[in-house]
Structures are given as C-alpha cells and as structure tokens.
Amino acid sequence: MSWIGPYRKFGLLGMNRRNACYTLARNPRRLYPLVDDKLKTKQVLEQNQLPHPELYFSIVHNFELKFLREIKFLKEFVIKPARGAEGRGIVVIVDKHENKWKKSSGELLSIEDIEYHVSNILAGLFSLGGIDDQAFLEYRVRSHVIFRSVAYRGVPDIRVILFRGVPTMCMLRLPTMESDGKANLHQGAVGAGVDMLAGTTLGGVHHNRLIDRHPDTQVPIAGIKIPFWNDILETAARAFEVFQLGYIGIDFVIDHILGPLILELNARPGLNIQLANHEGLLPRLRAIESLGPGVEQMNFEKRLALGREILHNLKEGRS
Ligand SMILES: Nc1ncnc2c1ncn2[C@@H]1O[C@H](COP(=O)(O)OP(=O)(O)O)[C@@H](O)[C@H]1O
Ligand SMILES: [Mg+2]
Numbered sequence: 001m002s003w004i005g006p007y008r009k010f011g012l013l014g015m016n017r018r019n020a021c022y023t024l025a026r027n028p029r030r031l032y033p034l035v036d037d038k039l040k041t042k043q044v045l046e047q048n049q050l051p052h053p054e055l056y057f058s059i060v061h062n063f064e065l066k067f068l069r070e071i072k073f074l075k076e077f078v079i080k081p082a083r084g085a086e087g088r089g090i091v092v093i094v095d096k097h098e099n100k101w102k103k104s105s106g107e108l109l110s111i112e113d114i115e116y117h118v119s120n121i122l123a124g125l126f127s128l129g130g131i132d133d134q135a136f137l138e139y140r141v142r143s144h145v146i147f148r149s150v151a152y153r154g155v156p157d158i159r160v161i162l163f164r165g166v167p168t169m170c171m172l173r174l175p176t177m178e179s180d181g182k183a184n185l186h187q188g189a190v191g192a193g194v195d196m197l198a199g200t201t202l203g204g205v206h207h208n209r210l211i212d213r214h215p216d217t218q219v220p221i222a223g224i225k226i227p228f229w230n231d232i233l234e235t236a237a238r239a240f241e242v243f244q245l246g247y248i249g250i251d252f253v254i255d256h257i258l259g260p261l262i263l264e265l266n267a268r269p270g271l272n273i274q275l276a277n278h279e280g281l282l283p284r285l286r287a288i289e290s291l292g293p294g295v296e297q298m299n300f301e302k303r304l305a306l307g308r309e310i311l312h313n314l315k316e317g318r319s
Contacts, residue, residue: 003013011282018247019268022285026246027267034243036128037264039082039136048242050235051261053078053253058121058136062122065115071101071137072111078141079114081121082134087184089126090155091117094139094181104153112174122223141261144227144254150219154181158194158232158252158260161269161281165240166293166307167233168284170194171276172226173203177216183253185272190214192221193277197311199229205275215310228260235260237300245317246296249273282316 013022034040037064045052045243055240056077059067075096081089091114092104109117118135120126127133143155150156154175161168175181178188185191190211201213204211204221213220226232236250241263249269252260274280286297287310295303 001278011280013271013281017104022247023268031245032267037082037266038080038264039134039238041265050239053139053141053261058134060134064117066198068115076140076141077137079137081126083127085128086186087182089121090182105177110273140257142171146227150214150217152216154174155253157183157263159273160236160250161273162236162240162248163285163288164246165234165237165303166288169273169277169281171273184253191276199226224298227254232260233304237303255268
C-alpha cells in the first residue's frame with residue numbers, strides 16, 4: 001500500500017511543490033556550493049564557531065593518498081566523500097586490531113582496502129553527479145548514552161528542517177544492522193518523528209513501513225527524550241543566519257563528550273520526514289509563510305519563539 005494516500009489530507013508536501021515553491025524559490029543557487037561540499041561546509045562552520053566534528057585531514061589528489069599512512073596513529077575516525085549523500089561512501093572506523101581497522105559492522109580493513117576506498121572517492125564513485133571528488137577524515141562521534149540501547153551501533157542523527165530560519169519539522173534517525181553505522185534512511189536506518197515542543201520521539205518508520213520498535217534492538221521508538229534539545233534548535237537557527245538558505249535540512253549528531261555537532265546541511269532535504277512524523281509539512285510551511293516579511297532578519301530567539309507558537313497553535317487546531 002502506498003503511504004501517500006492516507007497522508008494527503010495531512011498536507012503532504014510533494015517533490016514538485018518542494019522544488020518549485022521551497023528549494024528553488026528560497027535557496028539562491030550561488031549558496032549551494034557551500035552545502036553541497038562537506039569540506040566547504042566545515043570551513044564555514046569553523047569560521048562561525050558552529051560545533052562540528054573536527055577535520056583530521058583531506059585528500060584532494062591521488063598523490064596525496066600517501067597521507068593515509070598517517071592513520072596508523074588513529075584508532076577511530078570516519079572517512080567521507082566531500083560531495084557524497086545518503087551515507088554513500090562513508091566508512092565509520094571504530095577500532096584498530098594489529099594492522100587492521102574495524103568498521104561499525106565489524107568488518108576489518110587493511111591499509112590497502114582504505115587506500116582503495118579513498119581512491120574510489122576521488123574518482124567520484126560516491127559523489128553527486130559522479131564527478132571527481134575529495135575525501136576527508138574526521139573525528140568519530142560516539143553516541144550519547146541515551147541512544148545506546150535503542151540504536152544498533154552507529155550514531156543516530158537528528159534532522160531539523162528550517163523554513164525561513166524557523167525550525168519546522170524534525171526527525172531522529174537510528175542506525176540499524178543494515179545501515180552499517182550510518183543513520184541514513186536509504187541505508188536502512190529507522191526514522192522517528194519528533195514532538196518539537198517536547199523534544200521527544202514519536203513512532204518510527206523503516207523502509208517506508210510504520211514500526212513501533214527498532215528492528216534489531218526491539219527497543220520502543222517512541223518516548224525517547226532527545227538530550228540538548230533546545231541547544232539543537234538554537235544552533236540550527238543560528239546556522240541559518242550563516243548559510244542563508246531559506247529551506248534547508250540540518251543534520252546533527254550528539255557526541256557523548258562534545259554534545260550536539262552539525263554534520264551537514266542539505267539544500268534539498270528529503271520528504272520522508274513527513275512519514276516519520278505522520279504529518280505533512282504544508283500546514284507548518286504555510287503558517288511560517290504567512291508570518292509576512294522580515295522573519296529572516298529577526299534574531300534567532302524570536303524565530304524560535306515564533307516556531308513554538310505556530311506548533312502550539314497547529315496542535316490546538318487553531319491555525
Ligand atoms: N563523524 C562521524 N562519527 C560517527 N558517525 C558519523 C560521522 N559522520 C557521519 N556519521 C554517520 O553517517 C551518517 C551520514 O553522515 P552525513 O555526514 O550526514 O553524510 P550524508 O550526506 O551521506 O548523509 C550520519 O547520520 C551518521 O550516522
Ligand atoms: Mg546526512
């Protein structure tokens with residue numbers, strides 16, 4: 001059964017309208033490069049003191065593959081393509097055994113395996129449009145303790161959609177055995193809707209099917225209180241001021257020591273957040289639209305307060 005039918009009445013945003021009215025209309029093209037390239041994003045986050053996982057080093061050219069010999073000093077790190085998406089090409093290394101590195105899944109990689117993977121990244125195997133890419137290594141985030149019993153191994157992430165700088169809809173994504181340490185729904189992670197006023201999770205979805213329990217850990221998906229909830233919304237609203245994209249998805253992870261960190265920003269955020277929330281985006285987007293001009297110029301506290309008011313009104317059926 002298609003899930004779209006039953007949710008249409010809830011104001012489901014579709015692909016065509018998202019593109020025409022939100023991404024194309026609200027996101028100036030010149031700003032895309034900053035978010036389509038994770039290395040550029042990191043630079044901007046760093047310059048603006050927005051928290052993110054530390055960059056260890058990047059590899060731009062094939063002759064730089066020799067830099068990888070340096071990882072013999074590292075026990076854990078994450079390898080990423082700068083222009084990847086949906087978890088493709090990301091390898092999360094969690095430990096080192098003798099001369100091999102262990103992935104989230106338990107699979108062991110030799111230095112040659114890692115070099116081969118990075119050369120595939122440079123060749124564009126995982127990049128948007130298949131063009132040449134850059135690779136980088138960064139700090140491996142360890143999950144906040146609250147998520148450890150529910151997620152399977154990797155680090156859950158929190159997607160926040162902001163429209164005009166106002167947090168609009170969120171979901172928590174939980175890695176599964178299948179998703180190999182990554183919290184991307186396309187890799188088989190679980191998505192859970194979030195009650196944004198309370199900062200707690202609602203029910204979940206897995207491969208577009210509604211679920212109540214995590215498929216591997218069997219722990220209930222609903223009722224998880226997301227730590228640092230207000231910090232996350234505040235950081236997202238501040239990030240809008242820096243990146244200036246009117247319709248954006250920001251991905252956070254919560255490190256066990258460092259707290260909330262921004263992983264990436266997405267100028268074309270997916271629509272399945274609506275399935276996870278059992279609610280369409282349109283009522284919220286329309287309410288934010290109707291706030292009239294000047295929202296983008298308000299300070300982040302004001303925007304957060306407006307967002308709360310809108311959610312509250314929609315909940316009470318008053319909007
Ligand atoms: N530094 C990291 N430490 C641990 N896990 C990570 C790290 N970076 C990414 N991940 C995992 O991989 C997933 C995808 O990462 P992300 O940077 O959002 O790339 P993509 O654009 O492919 O979605 C995250 O949701 C998280 O589960
Ligand atoms: Mg992501």
